[in-house]
Amino acid sequence: MAEASAATTQKPKPWRDPRWRGGAAQAALLAFVGGLFYFALTLARENMRQRGIPTDFGFWSQPSGFEVSQSLIAYSAASTYGRAFFVGLLNTLTVAAIGAVLATALGFLIGVGRVSQNWLVSRLCGAYVETLRNLPLLLQLLFWYNAVLKALPGPRQSLRFGDIFLNNRGLFVPEPMAQGGAQAAAIALVLGLIAALVWVSYARAKQKRTGRRPPVALVALAFVVLPPLAAALVFGAPLRFQPAQLKGFNFVGGLRLTPEFVALVIGLSTYTASFIAEIVRAGLLAVPKGQREAADALGLTHGQSLRLVVIPQAMRVIIPPLTSQYLNLTKNSSLAVFISYPDLVQVFMGTVLNQTGAAVPIVALTMAVYLAISLAASVAMNAYNARLARHGGGS
C-alpha cells in the first residue's frame, strides 16, 4: 500500500513515463531512419559520381532523338526530353479517360445484369466477372494484342464496318474535320449548354418552392441539341468526316488508332468493368428492399422507382469505391510497357531513363505524377463525402 500511494504522489521515473518513452522512441526512430537515409544518400551520390550518372534535370531540354508512335502534341526526334515527358503523360491520361468511360458503361451494364431476375443473364454476367477478375491483366493485354489484334489480316483484307476499318495496322475511323459552319455550331453549342444549365437550376429552385418538378432532362437535352442543329442548317455542316482510304499497301487519311492503343483500351476497360460490376451490384443490393416497396406503394412505375429511389441511394455506396477503380485503371495503364504503347512509364521511365541514365530525377518525377493524380482523386472524394454528410438524407 505504501508503495502504491508513493507511486501516485511521486512523478514516475522517466523510463516509466509514457510521454518520455514515446519521445525517446520517436527520437531513436528519427535518428535511425535519418542515419539510414544519410548513409544511403552519401553512398548513392558517390556511386553516381563514379559511374557518371546525372543527378539533376539537365537532360530536360536536350533533344531526345527518339520517335514516339502516338502523340497528341507535336513531337519528333528533335523535340526535347521534357516534351517526351508530356507526350507520355498525355497518352496515359488519354487511355485512362477513355478506359474509364468504357469501363463504367460496361461495368454498370454487367452489374445490373448480375442482379437481374433472369437466371441466364445473371449467370452469364457472373461468369464474366469471375473470369476477368481471376486472370492477370497483363495476360489479358497480351491476349488482345498478340492473339487478336496482331492476328488480324493486313490492310488489303481489312475487316470493314461501314467507314471503319480494322486490320493489323490498327483501327481506322473517319476523321472529323472542321469546315464552314464549325464556328457557328460551336457558339450555338456553348449557348445551348448555358441555357440548359440555367434551366436545370431554375427547375430545381421551382421544385424546392412548389414541390412540382418541371421536365428537366428533355428540355435540357433540347437546349443542347437544337441550337447547333439550327446553326448547321443555316451556316452549313460543321464537320466533315474524312474516312481512311486504301492506297497501295496501307491506309491514308482518317484517324488511326494504333493496335497498342486499342489493345490497352479494350484490356483495361473490360478488366476494370469486372470490378465496377461488383461495386454496382453491392450498391444495388445495399438499398433496403423497403425503399423499393415504398416506391411501388406510392404508385411510381418500375423505371421511376429505379431512377428516383433506388439508384440515387445506391450511388452513395457506389461512388467511393468507383473512384478507387478509376485510380487503379490509371495506374494499370502503365502495363503499356509490355505492348510498347508510349505511356508515361514506357516513354519516361523506360526510353528516357535508358538514354540519359538520370535515375533519381526521373523516378522521383514519375512517382510524383502518380502521387499527384491519386491525391487529386482523394481530395475530390473527401469533398464528395463531406457534401454527402452535409446534405444527409436530403436531395
Add this chain to the structure above:
Amino acid sequence: MSEAGLVLKPPARDGALAQARAHLFGGWGSSLATLSFAALILWLAPDLLRYLVLDAVWRAPDGAACRATGAGACWAFIVEKFPFFVYGPYPPALRWRVDLTMALGAALVAWNLWRGAPRKGLALTLFLAVYPFVALALLYGAPFLGLAIVPTSQWGGVFVSLLVAAVGIVFSLPFGVMLALGRRSRLPVVRMMSIGFIEIVRGAPLIAVLFMANVMLPLFVPEEWAPDRLLRPLIGVALFASAYMAEVVRGGLQAIPRGQTEAAQALGLSAWRTQRLVVLPQALTLVIPGLVNTFIGLFKDTTLVAAVGALDFLRAVDVARLDPAWAGPTIATTSYIFAGLFYFVFCFAMSRYSLAVERRLAQARAR
C-alpha cells in the same frame, strides 16, 4: 368459358418448370434476353468445342501439324514446352530441387490452411521462419551441403511466379502489420512515416515501383553488394505488397472496439502485449478475407516482374511462343488459354477459400 375463367388456378409457383419459366421468361424483355443469349451460346459452343478439342492437335513433333489449315488449338506445343513453363532454363539435372521445394511449400501451405490440423503454431513458424532458408538453399544452392549453385539468371517459369508471390506474402504480412500499427500510433513521427510510406507506394503503379527498385537499389549500396537481378523485383514486390497489406490490417484494427484495448490496459498489460495478445489476433481474424484478396491481387501482379527482366511463368509462355519451330497462327491463342487456365485455377481457388472463411466468420459472429 367465363365460368372456367373463374376457377382458373393461380399459376404454379414451385416445381422446376415453373421456376425456370419465372427465371427465364419472366416478361417480354427477359424472354428476349434469354433467347438471344441462348442463341449466342448455341452459335459459339460448337466452334469453341471444335477449336479446343475436336480439331486440336494433341501430339506433334513440331509446329507443322498446327500450321495446317483448320487446325485448332496446338496442345502439342504446350506438352513440348511444359518443362520450360515450369522450370525455365533451370538445369534439367537439378530440377528435383525445384520439385522438392514446391512439394515442401505445398505441404506447409496445406497444413496452415487446413482447419482441424494439429500444431498450427508450429506450422506457421516452419513456414515463415524455416522454410524460406530451406527454399533458398535448395533453389540457389549451398556448396557446403553439396548443392551446386544455380544463378538466378537460370531461374524461370512457374516456380519463379510462386517464389515472387511467396516472398510478397511472407514479407508483406509482418511489415504490413507494423505499418498499420504505426499508422495508428499516437507518436507523430511514427505515424507520419507510416502514412508517407503507405500513401506513396499505394499511389504508384507496381511497374513504377519495380523500375525504381531495379535502377535505384544498386545506387544505394556499395558496389560489391549490388543486389541480384531477381532480388530487386522481389524487394519491390515486398514493399508494394506491404503497403496494401497495411491498409487491410488497418481496417481490422479499426473494427476492434476501444473497450478491448481498455480492458487489456485495466488488466495491466503493456502496450505491446495489448496489441499482440488482444487486438491483433482479433483484427487479423476479421480481415482474413481481405488478406486473401490481397494475395490474389499479388499473385496476378507477379506477372509484372517480367518488366525488369525476371522470367516468370507468363513471360516463359510468351518467350516459348516465339520459337520459330512452332510458329503458327494458333500458337498465341493456345499459349494464352493455357496460361489463363493456370492463373484462373489459383485465383479462383483462393477466392473460394476467402468466401468460405468469410461465411465461417459471419456464423461465428452470429453465435
